[in-house]
Amino acid sequence: MIRLEALTKVYETAQGPHTAVDHVSFEVADGETCVLLGPSGCGKTTTLRMINRLVAPTSGKIVIGGRDTDSVDPVELRRTIGYVIQQIGLFPNMTVGENIGVVPRLLGWDVARRRRRAEELLAMLALEPANFLDRYPNELSGGQAQRIGVARALAADPPVLLMDEPFGALDPVNREVIQTEFLRMQRTLRKTVLFVSHDIDEAVKMADRIAIFRAGRLVQFAAPDTMLAHPADDFVASFVGSDRTLKRLRLIRVLEVMVAGAVDRVAANGPAVKPDEDLRRVATLFLEHGVGELACVSDDGRVVGHVTREAVAARLAQDGAGDRG
Amino acid sequence: METLSFILHNLPAIGERTLEHLSIVSVAVGVAIVTGVPLGIAITQSRRVADTVLYLGSILMTIPSIALFGVLIPILSKIGHGIGWLPAVIAAMVYAQLPIIRNTYTAIRNVDPALRSAAIGMGMSVPQRLARVEIPIALPVIIAGIRVAVVINIGVTAIAAYIGAGGLGTFISRGISQTDIRQLLTGALTLGLLAIACDYSLLWLQRRLTPKGVRPRAP
Numbered sequence: 001m002i003r004l005e006a007l008t009k010v011y012e013t014a015q016g017p018h019t020a021v022d023h024v025s026f027e028v029a030d031g032e033t034c035v036l037l038g039p040s041g042c043g044k045t046t047t048l049r050m051i052n053r054l055v056a057p058t059s060g061k062i063v064i065g066g067r068d069t070d071s072v073d074p075v076e077l078r079r080t081i082g083y084v085i086q087q088i089g090l091f092p093n094m095t096v097g098e099n100i101g102v103v104p105r106l107l108g109w110d111v112a113r114r115r116r117r118a119e120e121l122l123a124m125l126a127l128e129p130a131n132f133l134d135r136y137p138n139e140l141s142g143g144q145a146q147r148i149g150v151a152r153a154l155a156a157d158p159p160v161l162l163m164d165e166p167f168g169a170l171d172p173v174n175r176e177v178i179q180t181e182f183l184r185m186q187r188t189l190r191k192t193v194l195f196v197s198h199d200i201d202e203a204v205k206m207a208d209r210i211a212i213f214r215a216g217r218l219v220q221f222a223a224p225d226t227m228l229a230h231p232a233d234d235f236v237a238s239f240v241g242s243d244r245t246l247k248r249l250r251l252i253r254v255l256e257v258m259v260a261g262a263v264d265r266v267a268a269n270g271p272a273v274k275p276d277e278d279l280r281r282v283a284t285l286f287l288e289h290g291v292g293e294l295a296c297v298s299d300d301g302r303v304v305g306h307v308t309r310e311a312v313a314a315r316l317a318q319d320g321a322g323d324r325g
Numbered sequence: 326m327e328t329l330s331f332i333l334h335n336l337p338a339i340g341e342r343t344l345e346h347l348s349i350v351s352v353a354v355g356v357a358i359v360t361g362v363p364l365g366i367a368i369t370q371s372r373r374v375a376d377t378v379l380y381l382g383s384i385l386m387t388i389p390s391i392a393l394f395g396v397l398i399p400i401l402s403k404i405g406h407g408i409g410w411l412p413a414v415i416a417a418m419v420y421a422q423l424p425i426i427r428n429t430y431t432a433i434r435n436v437d438p439a440l441r442s443a444a445i446g447m448g449m450s451v452p453q454r455l456a457r458v459e460i461p462i463a464l465p466v467i468i469a470g471i472r473v474a475v476v477i478n479i480g481v482t483a484i485a486a487y488i489g490a491g492g493l494g495t496f497i498s499r500g501i502s503q504t505d506i507r508q509l510l511t512g513a514l515t516l517g518l519l520a521i522a523c524d525y526s527l528l529w530l531q532r533r534l535t536p537k538g539v540r541p542r543a544p
Contacts, residue, residue, distance in 0.1 A: 054446055079450035089443030093461040093536035102457075136538030152447075162446075320534055 002051070002160060002192055003027045007045050020046045022194070022216040023060065027207065030159075031190035035203040038213035039239070044196045047213070048162055051194065052081045064160060079106055082153030082161040082191070086168045088145050090137040096122075097133040103156040123150040124185065143174040150182065163195045167202070179205055202229035202241050204228065204247055204311055212236055225251045229316070246314060248278040257315045258284075258296050258305040271299045275304065282307055331507035332514075339493075339515060345491035345518065348487065349410065350478045352436075353417030357474060361422050362467065365429025366455065375430055382423035390416055390481045394488050413485035413492075420481050421474035428470025432463030461536050468531040472524055479520045493519065 008062040009021040009255045021043040036044035036183055049055040051062055053074040062069045069077055090099050100121060101114035109117070125147045130292040137145060146167060153161055162179040187194065188242065197203050201212050204224045211221045220232035228251075229242040231237040241247065272295040273283045292309040332339065332447045368375035397412040406412065436459050460467075486494030493515050500509030532540075 052446055054442070075450050076447050078446060079446075083443070084447040085439060085446070087437075089437075091440060091444070091458050091462075092538040093458070102449075105449055106453070138538055193465035194352055265510065317471040 001028065001030050001063075001065060002194065003061075003063040004047070004051075005061040005063070005083050007044075007047065007062060008058050009050060019216050021050070021057075024213075024216075024218045025060075026218060026221045028192055028212055030192055032208040033186060033193040034204055034209045035199070035207035035209055036194060036196045036213060037200065037203045037239075039198060040090055042213040043216040043217075044061060044211075044213045045164055048133045048164055048194055049195050051160075052078050052083060052162055053204070069155045071108060079103055079156065080158050080160070082156075082158045084149050084153045084161070084163045084166040086165040088149045088169065090140075090145055090148060090152070095134050095136055096140070098154050099137070099148060102152060103158075107156055116156055117152075122148075142170055143178060146170055146174075146178060147181075148244065154191075159192055161191045161193045163193065163287050165196055165198070175202075182206070190249075201247070204251065211262060212239065222275040246280075246283075248316060249283055252279045252315060253277065254279065254282060254307055255298055258307055259311065270295065272303075273307065274299070279312060282312065290307060292321040328507045329512075332511055335479055335506040335511070335531065339511065341492060341497075342493045342495060343491070343515065346482055346494075348481070349413045349482045349490060349492060350475060350523075351419060353414045353478055354421050354474050354484075356414075357418050357421035357425050357472060361425035362429050364431060365426040365467075366460075368426070368430055369433045377544075379430070380425055383453065385419055386423050388419075390420070390484050393419065394485065398488065408489040410490055412488060413482055413490035416485065417478040417481050420477050421490070424470045424473040424477065425467070428468050428473075429463070432470075433459050434467035435466075436462050462539055465535045465539070467532050468527060468534060472527040472531070475523050475527060476520050479516065479523065483516055 004027070005025050006023045007021055007025070008019070011020055024043070024047055026034075036047060037136065044109065046055055050057045051069070053069065057070060060204050064081075070253075082215065090096075091102070094102075097115060097118045100118040101109075104114045104117060107170045113287060116135075118133060122129040122132055127144065128146060132144075132148075136149075140148065146169065153163075167178055170178065179202065181325075201291050207224050209221060209271050210224055210227050212227065214235050220227055220236050222232075225248055228240055228248045231240055232242070237244070253275070254273050254277050257279070258275060271289050272292070273281050275296055275298070286292065286309065294303075294307045295303050296305040296307060298304050341502050363411075364378070380544070392411055393416045397415060398407045401407045401412050420528050433455075440458060440462070441454070449457065482490065482492050483494035483497065483538055486492055486498045496508045496512030496515070499505065500512060
């Protein structure tokens with residue numbers, strides 16, 4: 001669990017003091033992913049870098065797992081926090097295996113244990129260990145390098161992960177793929193993740209909570225669906241985009257709006273959706289077929305329920321407290 | 326021709342002079358590495374100090390070696406070593422400093438800041454970061470600086486023949502004073518070959534010590 005209390009950073013510049021982070025307070029529960037979101041210069045990266053003390057706070061407290069980070073030696077602290085940066089930063093003079101083993105080596109693990117851990121992580125990321133362990137970073141594609149950057153951050157099994165626009169250097173297709181992979185990994189690993197992004201779509205996809213920043217201040221701290229349904233002010237509304245209702249559709253599954261049981265007027269062999277698909281599919285089918293109702297079918301083709309326009313509208317009008325699941 | 330037969334008849338003497346020459350150069354460069362590389366690493370911490378040190382270094386380089394010998398002779402004669410091996414080594418050391426300090430400094434500063442950021446963020450201490458990341462990556466450029474220092478020193482040591490330090494420059498100085506073209510050419514040829522041989526050997530070493538992942542990839 002990570003808690004920030006009135007965290008502040010003021011820089012002395014030639015033009016006078018500049019407040020980069022202004023009394024920011026929020027709490028991230030264990031196993032949750034919090035995305036720090038906002039435009040350039042809003043203080044989200046500075047906030048992240050104060051957590052692993054790459055930037056020294058001017059005032060305020062950071063508590064990780066019940067310990068005030070001020071009471072811990074910065075170098076020791078950083079070895080307990082995974083860190084992924086946008087430029088990836090794999091050390092070119094080390095093999096993939098050695099790169100992954102950097103923090104374990106700093107912590108005194110022996111060679112065999114480091115190697116096993118590297119193999120384990122490569123396998124988890126669907127990169128054949130025999131093929132990749134002894135490769136050098138200059139022999140990797142961008143997507144592979146980014147995955148190994150994540151593996152390196154996870155190597156010592158830290159409870160906390162700090163990620164600074166980690167997928168920003170990838171092309172959009174690769175980015176989608178690695179985001180989905182990371183979400184899948186998170187379901188098993190349950191790390192506490194702080195993730196900096198300037199992309200609302202990435203935030204909506206990845207976050208359990210979004211902390212949206214503007215000019216150093218925390219403007220809103222809420223689950224994605226809540227933020228999309230109830231933006232705190234005009235800045236947030238314009239940042240999330242005027243299509244925010246459409247964005248909410250991906251967060252809601254058919255199961256949540258489905259009425260169980262077959263209904264005669266909805267043709268069982270017409271357009272249908274599955275219970276675990278999201279509402280984007282429902283909206284698409286509504287529009288493509290000019291209908292207001294759809295059948296829900298299970299994997300084996302049985303009709304298990306139906307979805308109506310009214311049910312969708314009712315769900316969207318709710319407080320937006322739904323889980324992504 | 327005459328020079329060739331001169332060389333063939335005087336191989337032992339040429340060998341001795343070469344060894345004298347190498348002893349001056351290797352001691353001078355050896356000490357310059359021990360002082361210059363740590364200094365080059367240290368000045369990466371402060372831009373202002375670095376600028377000052379490099380500026381002083383370049384001023385030293387502009388002093389003609391004959392003049393530097395001239396300054397060293399009265400000083401060192403107080404301890405009985407005004408001429409000969411010691412002033413030659415000291416002067417060569419002075420000229421070896423700047424290439425080594427400057428290349429070390431530049432090489433480490435040119436390490437990608439993202440790598441430094443990643444290393445610090447992962448919890449490496451300063452010595453660990455230097456030893457495991459920055460110096461291995463900087464090593465090829467540092468060795469290139471040592472190569473420059475060696476080649477410069479071979480030239481400086483040739484002039485040291487005039488203050489009794491021995492070495493291959495004696496063939497040149499005697500060739501001039503005795504108007505003997507054979508000795509002159511012998512000196513010039515052997516010095517040239519020595520410089521080329523040293524440069525290539527160090528180039529080989531530079532390539533060997535470049536970490537595999539840092540070598541330019543074969544297309």
